[in-house]
Amino acid sequence: MKIRTLGNGLEVSALGLGCMSMTSAYGPAADKATMIKLIRSAHEQGVTLFDTAEAYGPFANEDLLGEALQPIREKVVIATKFGFDIDLITGARGGGTNSRPEHIRAVAEASLKRLRTDCIDLFYQHRVDPQVPIEDVAGAVKDLIAEGKIKHFGLSEAGVQTIRRAHAVQPVTAVQSEYSLFWRGPEQELLGTLEELGIGFVPFSPLGAGFLTGQIDQNTQFEASDFRNFVPRFSPEARKANLALVDVVKTVAQRKSATPAQVALAWLLAQKPWIVPIPGTTKQHRLEENLGAVELQLTDDGLRVINEQMAQIQVHGERLPESALKMTGL
Numbered sequence: 001m002k003i004r005t006l007g008n009g010l011e012v013s014a015l016g017l018g019c020m021s022m023t024s025a026y027g028p029a030a031d032k033a034t035m036i037k038l039i040r041s042a043h044e045q046g047v048t049l050f051d052t053a054e055a056y057g058p059f060a061n062e063d064l065l066g067e068a069l070q071p072i073r074e075k076v077v078i079a080t081k082f083g084f085d086i087d088l089i090t091g092a093r094g095g096g097t098n099s100r101p102e103h104i105r106a107v108a109e110a111s112l113k114r115l116r117t118d119c120i121d122l123f124y125q126h127r128v129d130p131q132v133p134i135e136d137v138a139g140a141v142k143d144l145i146a147e148g149k150i151k152h153f154g155l156s157e158a159g160v161q162t163i164r165r166a167h168a169v170q171p172v173t174a175v176q177s178e179y180s181l182f183w184r185g186p187e188q189e190l191l192g193t194l195e196e197l198g199i200g201f202v203p204f205s206p207l208g209a210g211f212l213t214g215q216i217d218q219n220t221q222f223e224a225s226d227f228r229n230f231v232p233r234f235s236p237e238a239r240k241a242n243l244a245l246v247d248v249v250k251t252v253a254q255r256k257s258a259t260p261a262q263v264a265l266a267w268l269l270a271q272k273p274w275i276v277p278i279p280g281t282t283k284q285h286r287l288e289e290n291l292g293a294v295e296l297q298l299t300d301d302g303l304r305v306i307n308e309q310m311a312q313i314q315v316h317g318e319r320l321p322e323s324a325l326k327m328t329g330l
Contacts, residue, residue, distance in 0.1 A: 001046025004276050006200025007173030010152050012077050014294050016049030017042045018280035023060040027223030030282040039068035045291055051278045053081035058091045062114035070116045079122035082107040099129035101140035124154035128330035134162050138169035157328040160193040174200040181264055182208030183319050206268050206277035214246050214260040233317035241316040248309045258296050265293035
């Protein structure tokens with residue numbers, strides 16, 4: 001597995017493993033024993049970055065990852081997140097954000113226990129809290145770093161001015177946002193800002209929540225609890241229109257003797273050397289397929305052709321429900 005560096009010195013595998021789908025968001029939680037086996041298999045194949053959050057479940061995802069990685073804790077990088085208003089005892093959701101410094105500290109302590117570790121490698125603010133100055137958030141994390149409970153600070157779905165302000169208080173190691181051939185918003189100003197500041201980028205949904213695998217069309221039926229049922233981009237009409245994107249990826253995949261998912265991930269890896277996508281899966285064969293993207297080389301001409309063809313296609317539908325979009329880019 002190839003290695004990439006996030007920010008000032010956090011070395012991780014070129015592809016990480018996003019673990020959210022193992023316990024939430026894409027339907028019922030998967031079998032725990034099977035997921036533990038999958039997580040450990042990912043490490044055996046070279047993955048060292050594992051991504052979770054207190055909000056996934058809530059709590060269940062951190063519990064799963066903590067158990068799975070405990071035997072190999074010193075060999076992996078664990079990233080988790082704070083910032084939603086979640087009762088730390090009951091798991092009840094307040095419906096908004098909460099990045100008050102005292103809450104950040106309480107979340108960190110609870111996450112440390114669930115993850116069965118004495119230090120979190122990368123601690124992201126999951127969403128910006130408009131009620132708490134980002135300087136206070138960065139300061140709270142800086143204190144936790146000084147105490148040895150956190151190693152690196154990250155932000156998720158933050159706007160560039162927020163990133164700059166946070167970085168001035170406590171250097172930001174990595175920023176998360178959605179980024180893929182299905183959503184290229186970060187190219188407008190985020191990528192340039194991260195390059196200027198020396199911050200790594202960890203795209204989630206690098207396969208467009210599964211759409212770029214070529215396994216989804218307008219007739220696909222999602223589980224009742226699957227979040228894609230509520231995403232405008234995944235309405236049957238939008239899916240039908242957006243299949244033009246998948247056709248481009250499929251054509252490249254056939255030419256490269258690869259799969260559409262591998263092409264989509266290889267495209268992301270080719271954008272910047274400090275980009276580390278975190279595709280998620282609950283299936284062993286998909287894990288192996290995704291990891292194969294690390295060895296897939298797209299030439300400059302190949303990348304140019306993909307970009308030219310994609311530029312002619314209008315993507316239909318917003319990437320998130322309106323209520324969720326309002327929490328991004330702040």
